[in-house]
Amino acid sequence: MVEAKTTGEVLRELVRAHPQLQGPIDAGVSIAVDGRIIASGLSEPIAPGSEVYLMQRLRGG
Amino acid sequence: MSKLHVSTTVNGDAVEYLCDPRETLLDCLRDKLNLTGAKEGCGTGDCGACSVTVDGRLVCSCLMLGAEAEGKQIETVEGIADGDVLHPLQKKMIEYAALQCGICTPGILVAAKSLLEKNPNPTEEETRYWLAGNLCRCTGYDKIIRAVMDTAAELREAS
Amino acid sequence: MALDDRKSEFTFVGTRPDRPDGLDKVTGRAKFGADMSAPGMLHGAILRSPHAHARIVKIDTSKAEEHKDVKAIVTRADFADVPFKPGLEGEFWNVLENVMAGDKALYDGHAVAAVAATSALAARDALKLIEVEYDVLPHVTDVDKAMAADAPVIREGAADYSVPQGMHPNVVRYHESGHGDVEAGFAEADLVIEDSFVTEATHQGYIEPHACLGALGSDGKGELWCCTQGHWIVQKTCAALLGIETSQLRVTASEIGGGFGGKTTVFIEPVALALSRKANRPVKIVMSRSEVFRATGPTASASMDVKIGMKKDGTITAAQGIFRLQGGAFPGAPGDMTAMCAFAPYDLTNVRQVGYDVMSNRPKQAAYRAPGAPMGAFAVESVLDELCNQLDLDPVDVRLKNAAQEGTKASYGPRYERIGLVETLEAAKAHPHYSAPLEPGQGRGISCGFWFNHGGETSVSLALSEDGSAQVMVGTPDIGGSRASMALMAAEVLGIPYENIRVTIADTASLGYNDVSHGSRVTYASGLATIKAAKHAVEKLCERAAAKWGIPVDAVKWQDGCAVPSGPNAGDFDPMPLADITADMGRTGGPISGHFEATPEGAGVSFGTHIVDAEVDPETGKTSITRYTVIQDAGKAIHPTYVEGQFQGGAAQGIGWALNEEYIYGDDGRLQNSIFLDYRIPVASDLPMIDTVIVEVPNPGHPFGVRGVGETGIVPPLAAIANAVSNAAGVRMKQLPMSPPRILAALKANG
């Protein structure tokens, strides 16, 4: 359980709580907030009660 | 390996160049005459992006040596428009969005023009088979075929 | 980002004007990668390994150096020392190793040295004078064999954190996701089908081979012209590989003759720059088609196991997929993408997916249109079709019954925002194609497909001229008509005619960083940025009008290309057209421009449904595609004709992939079919007209509702065609391409 108001805070707090996540996060992750996939922005707001989901970073062709 | 002197006619202009016997007509058009409209997509005659006509005959300029152009009449994509007036095929290609990236477009235009000169009323099948040597990877050919056939119809009406 | 400015009524958007680069492209005037030359230019050529896997013992360039026309030769030693890291983290190292081999040649076609000479022929001749001593090593090119215990190791230490203990070192990344309890779900099913599927690697097959012209001085300043999907990534990568500062290299994107994901990285560009630095002259390199096939990025090949359980009424109770993707001698095969996309169209209670990224002695895979997604869809949608056949259910009804909707928890985790899958399925069901009778020997197939779409770093500037026209500078190379789309969106905001707007692809010195034209992001992200930049300019136009009228700026609004007074106390003024404001802008406060930069984060996922009829000759196994319909959600079609073109092109590429395109390796590990004669992409006479239906379910993440359309269109075809062929032939086809020998063998095996 981490407390965060933005996508960047989520990542920071996750690594603080679970240092083993540093590897995956360095390798690139996207965060889905209420279904919207945030590819890289660290300042996207997260409202209370939002569903947050961590995914491997997406790549396109 | 001495170079060969070639005199030929391109889009009505008398031109001369010196070429290595191994250089293709496409090499000579692009590198010596700075006519870069014809493209090299394969170098093996399989993609048609380098299509030109030689004495009225549609060929791949990558499958002909520059030396063989001596005394010939060559037409390239640069010669299709009449001054500032686009050929109907050129207009239709734009109108139909029959190009996406546009790399195959010069070859398609040269080949389609050659088709319509030979057969003013081609069926869809005839058009598709005539253009089978012109690869397009973007469009799925649909809009290209429609553009060519509509141009044919327009030219028939005009004549 | 707040989208307070959403729009659903349009003046310009949705019309079909001529593209701004049309005339250049029909007259031969447009300058593509190979069309540029420079004073004093040399021609480069690259020596490539004939071996699939070999230690490079020695490279002797002395004879080539003596060639009178040779001005420079480079090998790996002429590039920067880039650090090695596992997985994709060390992507610069991976790219460098791919651009010029280090200790080992890792695939047939791997670059080992390069020459610059005064002519292209001389450069090619000089290559023959370079002597390379190889110690040939055992090789592997097949994904399943590359994972086997006795497989030769491509590179120790390449696996990243994600790979579980005990896997072969060639497995370099691992992905697992899902939710629910698949075993419990399978137990609930009336019918469970589990099957294995194989797809071969295919190439993006753009008709323009890679080409570039580079100039780099010993002062570290350089210029590069190249055909690329993204010149900032080229700038950044080349700078890293050559050890120069990024900003000192100016990269200009030429017109690009197709990319489809294959031009999202560098191959020859750093080599041209290294040669140029050494020779102190500009160097041009143009790949041959054979080099394109052997040494640029094909897509991954795949080996997949899919298991799906279904109730008699068509409800999917559980789904599981294992997807093994081979991406050449480097990390990057999109096994994770395959896994995440495979079941994405469906609302599943129990789902589990596993993806592997496996290395082998093949060229480094590059993205190809929805990378990874088509293979997974082929496996999943084939099993679904078989379930429908065996349970005697309508394939569209079953997909509708299980279709993901707004709020569905996606197979890859998050919940969907508003999506348009159901709308595409309903359109499929209503389309005359779906109910048209079939001739004997024909079969019909359908499939759904999904792709994420992408936003990415984006920067756009817009400047107004005194005559009231506008120039827009975008940073995403225009591959399929995006300049027209940008101009339409700018016209919509500014309220001036489409024709009065000129859109230019700016070079790296003229604009901030822009992500590559990939991920179906251009119309979405550059479009969004164009809209925002235009609004930024409109704000300034309103300020000028307010100042001229002497009223507060918030009393002015922008309407139909004019500033107009707004609100009860604004005063009574005639609308002030844009051109009236710009005419004297130099005297009223200076130039008026708009700018926007961001990483838009609302790309909006996209779905499509394809219907295809195929006819199989039972005596020869030859397939012809007799009818094809693409139905896809575009969110909002900015220029519908180019949206249709994307749909049609995706279908055509899918037809090639499904039927005939494949990388064929010999036992020696060499690519057997590196020319267009033998790598069989569809020709005009192979295809029918391709019907399209544009579904528009607006993307809530874009002011005009745009969803990218470039990639989703290649996701359903493999499965849709496999289903059509299987239904025509009466035997399930599980391997792509479904070449005639494979179909005939399957028919024979089936009696």
Next chain:
Amino acid sequence: MEFHSPTSFAEASALAAKATGITRFLAGGTDVLVQLRSDLVTPDTLIDIKKIDGVGKITCNADGSWTLGVAVTGAEMSEHPELGRDWPGLVEAMDLIGSTQVQGRATLAGNLCNGSPAADSVPAMVAAGVTMTVTGEDGTREVAVEDIPTGPGKTSLAKGEVVSAVNIPARGDNGGDAYLRFIPRTEMDIAVVGVGVNLRLDGDTITEARVSLGAVAPTVLLVDACAEAIIGSTLDDAALDALAAAASAACNPIDDKRGTITFRTEVAGVLAKRAAKIAYARAKGEDL
């Protein structure tokens, strides 16, 4: 590379005879240029034979036979009304090679001398009984098409010999020919299997036949067993089955990027039947 444009076959032959290294004659160039470009074969001497008088002519001789210049292109053959009426299978076989663009350059002699067992025009020429006039330093000789290729990329022509004319027999009465090939696409492919059939009827009965297979052995095959299977028949189902069996039995193919042994063997029989039916219908005067 030296480049020559002789004006007679004698001169061309002499140039080739005294040349050292690799020598190639350039007619349409659709194979020579591909090999040159890909560094597969870089000739030391390239002899363009298109400046020789008469190489572009199609002549119908008094006895009904045809003489084609060695630079006559596929497109010119297809556009010739009478040639196609006499030998539709042969003209169609040539027309199958490559694109419209390639048709503007490719020639029968070039297709033959490239030595590919998959060359489309060759089975049709063999079935038709075409011969080549070959000019060497010691004069000319006439060689049956089937005697020229000796293996992939190899021919029986001696150093200094050049094909100087293509001779197609008179069609004669009640005859028909056909050529079919299998390719995975509709165009732009190399034959995976090719079958040429030429036959003559007396009433409904086949009295003469020549059947030739391409791409199923190191050289194009003239298969007597195939001819025997249908001679004396009215091309009934039994004869067709025997023809297919004989065709498949004659196959000695390889597995390669274009097809498998099994596939080629099977499809050779299928195409032999289909081609025989077309040739038979043509011999009956049906317009196909």
